[in-house]
Amino acid sequence: MIIKTVTPQGMCGGVASAIKQIETILQNPETPKPIYMLGSLVHNKIIVKQFQEQGIIVLDGNKKEAAIESISFGTIIFTAHGISDKIYDLAFKKGLNIIDTTCPKVLKTHNIIKAKLKEGYHILFLGVKGHPETEGILGLSEKIQLIDENADILPINYKTLLINQTTLPYKQVQTLYEKIKAKHPFVELADEVCSATRQRQKAALKQTKGADICLVIGDVMSNNCQALKKIIEDENKITTYLIEKITDLKMIDFKNINVIAITSGASTPKTIVDDIINELKTNK
Ligand code: SF4
Structure with a gap:
């Protein structure tokens, strides 16, 4: 393997x-x-x-x-x-x-929103409901409107900014922006997917190609881990498992698997990744 x-x-x-x-x-x-x-x-x-x-x-x-x-x-x-x-x-x-x-990258998003609110902008925030980053942003002002990827935006202030959570799939932000812009060309975008998230997503898309399965190692509650899983499945059409620990390997059927691609989230300690790779090399 x-x-x-x-x-x-x-x-x-x-x-x-x-x-x-x-x-x-x-x-x-x-x-x-x-x-x-x-x-x-x-x-x-x-x-x-x-x-x-x-x-x-x-x-x-x-x-x-x-x-x-x-x-x-x-x-x-x-x-x-x-x-x-x-x-x-x-x-x-x-x-x-x-x-x-x-x-500091989350803080930058806060600062952009605060500055735009002062200029009288309506803020559309693309984020995951209930996620602490989203909650921190929504707590800045009652004027911030939380939206999801399926949002169909109706009459908007001509000064409107679309801005997003730092750990979303970067293509999701672009796709929604194109959709909104087609109806409301004046809407501005501040794409705040952070560089760490973007680099990991781009690398995952490129380097998992040809694998039979992919493992994303990290916490199931981690938004950036979920985003990695989603983009690999949606774009590369590879069966992808989000696993936290060695014992989670039990849920995977390794029969006929020749190539496994492995990536991990922005909050995953390297020791956990190393342990899982060692287990795969030794026992699978
Ligand atoms: S993923 Fe890391 S670098 Fe990106 S915003 Fe979150 S903590 Fe910061």
């Missing part, structure tokens, strides 16, 4: 930086305790569990306001997905020690 590993793949700079920031505060004895994290740092259970084992308390990311209201002192970590100004200000006013690990 031939194993093709897609390059680049795996952990992005934004996630690596967030992890580093947390490791730094954990090592600093002067960090105010307890240390809370508002939701999961990234969508990877293994990473989050490791931090919990080091004493970090994970608060409910779906009830951010109530979670902040429930604590009075210590340190609060905001995750790489970003946070609305409202929640940030709430933590600030309570005097909590704030560690904001928002990825």
Whole structure:
């Protein structure tokens, strides 16, 4: 069996930086305790569990306001997905020690939206409902309209911006923009699929060609892992499995499989990918 590993793949700079920031505060004895994290740092259970084992308390990311209201002192970590100004200000006013690990690329999206809102733009945000990045964006202003890939947009302010979540399939953004522009040529696009996501998707599309099956290694809740799976299946028509750990290999029938392509998401530790490849080489 031939194993093709897609390059680049795996952990992005934004996630690596967030992890580093947390490791730094954990090592600093002067960090105010307890240390809370508002939701999961990234969508990877293994990473989050490791931090919990080091004493970090994970608060409910779906009830951010109530979670902040429930604590009075210590340190609060905001995750790489970003946070609305409202929640940030709430933590600030309570005097909590704030560690904001928002990825600079998500922050850039926030800043574009804020600037355009000031200019009177209507904002169409293409994102996944309920995802923490989306929630952080929607928390910036009630004037932001969440849309999905099937959106059929009706009368729009002549100043309208289409902008998107950083981890979406990049072709999905372009396709929706073309569709909207055909009816409303004045709509502007700020394509905010981040470079790490885009590079991994392009590499996956190119390098999985010819494989019998593909494995995307990462958390099933990770949006960028789901996007990788979707584009490989939709465009290369290759059966693709999103798996988190070695035992998930059990669900795959390896009979008549000669070539496996492997990629992984932006929040997947390399050790997990290495373990799964070793297992495939040894036992399959
Ligand atoms: S996937 Fe992109 S936006 Fe998200 S943390 Fe990584 S670099 Fe930042």
